[in-house]
Amino acid sequence: MARGGPPVIEVRGVTKAFGEREVLHGVDFDVAEHEAVALIGASGSGKSTLLRCIDLLEEIDDGDIFLDGEVITDPSVPPVAVRRKLGVVFQAYNLFPHMSVLQNVVLGQMRAQKVGRREAEEEGRALLARFGLAGREDDRPEELSGGQQQRVAIARAFAGKPRALLLDEVTSALDPELVGEVLEAVRDLKAAGMTMVIATHEMAFAREVADEVAFLHQGRIVESGPPRQVLEEPHAEETRRFLARLLEAGRA
Amino acid sequence: MTETATTAPGARRLEREAAKRRRARRNAGIAAASSVIVIGGLAALILTSPGWPTVRETFFSWSEFRNAFPEVLNGFWLDIKVFMVVEAAVLVIALVIAMIRVNRSPGLFPVRLLSTVWVDVFRGVPTVLLVYLVGFGVPALELEGLPTDPVVLGGIALTLSYSGYVSEVYRAGINSVHRGQTDAALSVGLTQTQAMRHVVLPQAIRRVAPPLLNDFVALQKDVALISIIGPQEAFRVAQIYQGENFNYTPIIAAAMLYLVITIPLARIVDRMGGAGGVR
The missing domain is CATH 1.10.3720.10 (MetI-like)
Structure with a gap:
C-alpha cells in the first residue's frame, strides 16, 4: 500500500524523561490518514509513554507533535481541545467502575462534546451493539469479562469520533481466550478507516492489521516499514534480537 | 456400581454434618458459660462493693x-x-x-x-x-x-x-x-x-x-x-x-x-x- 495522504499525527524529535530516567530519546514517526501504525518493542521501551505524550497526558521535554498539521505540544495549546480529537484505549481498560457500561461510553460525549443525552445514548447503544455488547448497557463494568470491558473501553474511545485512536497494549491484561474478541473489534475499526497507533505485543496481529510497523528500542525508533519487511527481514540488529526473543517465548 | 457411588459419599456427608452439629452445640455451650462467668463476676464485683448502695442511690435513682x-x-x-x-x-x-x-x-x-x-x-x-x-x-x-x-x-x-x-x-x-x-x-x-x-x-x-x-x-x-x-x-x-x-x-x-x-x-x-x- 502506498503511503499517501496527509499525516494525521506527526511526531518529531520527541524526548521525555521522568526525573533522571530518559524514556524517549528523539522519536520521529508519522501516521497517515486511515493508516494503522503498530508500535512494537520490549516492555519499558517507551511505547506507553509515547502514546501518553501524544494524548498530552504527559508533557514532552523536547521536539514537537502535530495533529492534522498543527502543533499540539506548544504550551499555548489547550490540552482539552486536543484530547477531544483523540481517543485512547488503556491496557487496564480504566473503565469508570461507578457508572454503567452505557454511562461510560456517553460521559465524554455529554460532558465534553456537549451532545444531548438522548442523542449520545442512542449513539452509545449503537456502538455497544457494534462491538457485541448489546444488552449489557446497564451492567456495571465489574460484571463483564476482561474482553468485554476492553470492548467497552474501545467503544468509549471511539464515541468521540476521534481523528485517531491510540491503543496501548489493549490485549496484555487479558486471559488468552479473550484476546481474539478484542482484536476483532480493532479489525473492525481498521476496516472502517480509523487512523490508529497500536502499541502491541501481538506480532501476528501487527502483521495483519498494521500498514506500518515501528520498532521502539531504548526510546528510539530503530526501524520502521511495512510489517512484512520489519517483522520478516529486519535490517537492524536490535530488531532481529527482539524478534528472536519473542519467537523463543512463543509469542510471534 | 452407581448405587454405591451415590450412597457412599452420602454416608460420609451425614457423618460430617453430625460432627458439625456437635461442634456448634459445644461452641454455643462454651460461649454461654463464659458469658455467665464474666458478666456475672463483674456484676457481683460491683453489687458487693462497699459503696454500691450509695452509688445506686446517687447514679441510678428511678x-x-x-x-x-x-x-x-x-x-x-x-x-x-x-x-x-x-x-x-x-x-x-x-x-x-x-x-x-x-x-x-x-x-x-x-x-x-x-x-x-x-x-x-x-x-x-x-x-x-x-x-x-x-x-x-x-x-x-x-x-x-x-x-x-x-x-x-x-x-x-x-x-x-x-x-x-x-x-x-x-x-x-x-x-x-x-x-x-x-x-x-x-x-x-x-x-x-x-x-x-x-x-x-x-x-x-x-x-x-x-x-x-x-x-x-x-x-x-x-x-x-x-x-x-x-x-x-x-x-x-x-x-x-x-x-x-x-x-x-x-x-x-x-x-x-x-x-x-x-x-x-x-x-x-x-x-x-x-x-x-x-x-
Missing part, C-alpha cells in the same frame, strides 16, 4: 430519673440541632478544603497554604480548647456583626475542628482513586474539574463513607463540649440538676440519650464497612 428526664431530653434536642447544622457545614467545608489541597494549580498556592494551616491548627488543637477560645475570644473582640450567641460560637468551634479531620478523610479518598481513572476521564475530553466531579469524587466519597460516618458519631458526642461556654444542652442541664439535687442520675439519662443515637449509627458504619467496602 425517681430522680423521672424528674430530670424531660429537661434533659429538652437539652438533648439542642444537641441534635447543633449536630445537624455543624455536620452539614463540615461536609461542605471539608470537601472544599480537600479539593483545594489536592489541586496543583499555582494560582491556588496561597489558598492551598491556608487550607494546610487550617487543617494543621484546627485538627491539632483539642476541640475543648477551641470551643473555649472561640466561645470567649470572639465576643471579646466586640466587633459589630460577629455572633455572640454561645450556641452559634460553639457550633463554629466544632465546625473548625471537625472540618480539619473530615477534609483529611476526603483527601485520603481522593488520593486512593487510581491515576488511570483521571487519565481515562481526560482522554475522553473532560477538563480537570469535570474529571474530579464526575469520575474521581464519586468513587472517593463512596470509599470513605465508613470513616466519614465514624466522624459523625464522634461529632455527635462532642457537641456536649459546647456546654462549657453555657448553652443548656443535655449534659449542661444534667449537671445543673446534679448540682441542685446532689444526684448524678440525670447524667446517666443524658448518656443513655447519646447511646440511642450513636449505637444505631455505629451499626450503620459496621454494615457499610462489611458490604460497602467491596464496591
Whole structure:
C-alpha cells in the first residue's frame, strides 16, 4: 500500500524523561490518514509513554507533535481541545467502575462534546451493539469479562469520533481466550478507516492489521516499514534480537 | 456400581454434618458459660462493693430519673440541632478544603497554604480548647456583626475542628482513586474539574463513607463540649440538676440519650464497612 495522504499525527524529535530516567530519546514517526501504525518493542521501551505524550497526558521535554498539521505540544495549546480529537484505549481498560457500561461510553460525549443525552445514548447503544455488547448497557463494568470491558473501553474511545485512536497494549491484561474478541473489534475499526497507533505485543496481529510497523528500542525508533519487511527481514540488529526473543517465548 | 457411588459419599456427608452439629452445640455451650462467668463476676464485683448502695442511690435513682428526664431530653434536642447544622457545614467545608489541597494549580498556592494551616491548627488543637477560645475570644473582640450567641460560637468551634479531620478523610479518598481513572476521564475530553466531579469524587466519597460516618458519631458526642461556654444542652442541664439535687442520675439519662443515637449509627458504619467496602 502506498503511503499517501496527509499525516494525521506527526511526531518529531520527541524526548521525555521522568526525573533522571530518559524514556524517549528523539522519536520521529508519522501516521497517515486511515493508516494503522503498530508500535512494537520490549516492555519499558517507551511505547506507553509515547502514546501518553501524544494524548498530552504527559508533557514532552523536547521536539514537537502535530495533529492534522498543527502543533499540539506548544504550551499555548489547550490540552482539552486536543484530547477531544483523540481517543485512547488503556491496557487496564480504566473503565469508570461507578457508572454503567452505557454511562461510560456517553460521559465524554455529554460532558465534553456537549451532545444531548438522548442523542449520545442512542449513539452509545449503537456502538455497544457494534462491538457485541448489546444488552449489557446497564451492567456495571465489574460484571463483564476482561474482553468485554476492553470492548467497552474501545467503544468509549471511539464515541468521540476521534481523528485517531491510540491503543496501548489493549490485549496484555487479558486471559488468552479473550484476546481474539478484542482484536476483532480493532479489525473492525481498521476496516472502517480509523487512523490508529497500536502499541502491541501481538506480532501476528501487527502483521495483519498494521500498514506500518515501528520498532521502539531504548526510546528510539530503530526501524520502521511495512510489517512484512520489519517483522520478516529486519535490517537492524536490535530488531532481529527482539524478534528472536519473542519467537523463543512463543509469542510471534 | 452407581448405587454405591451415590450412597457412599452420602454416608460420609451425614457423618460430617453430625460432627458439625456437635461442634456448634459445644461452641454455643462454651460461649454461654463464659458469658455467665464474666458478666456475672463483674456484676457481683460491683453489687458487693462497699459503696454500691450509695452509688445506686446517687447514679441510678428511678425517681430522680423521672424528674430530670424531660429537661434533659429538652437539652438533648439542642444537641441534635447543633449536630445537624455543624455536620452539614463540615461536609461542605471539608470537601472544599480537600479539593483545594489536592489541586496543583499555582494560582491556588496561597489558598492551598491556608487550607494546610487550617487543617494543621484546627485538627491539632483539642476541640475543648477551641470551643473555649472561640466561645470567649470572639465576643471579646466586640466587633459589630460577629455572633455572640454561645450556641452559634460553639457550633463554629466544632465546625473548625471537625472540618480539619473530615477534609483529611476526603483527601485520603481522593488520593486512593487510581491515576488511570483521571487519565481515562481526560482522554475522553473532560477538563480537570469535570474529571474530579464526575469520575474521581464519586468513587472517593463512596470509599470513605465508613470513616466519614465514624466522624459523625464522634461529632455527635462532642457537641456536649459546647456546654462549657453555657448553652443548656443535655449534659449542661444534667449537671445543673446534679448540682441542685446532689444526684448524678440525670447524667446517666443524658448518656443513655447519646447511646440511642450513636449505637444505631455505629451499626450503620459496621454494615457499610462489611458490604460497602467491596464496591
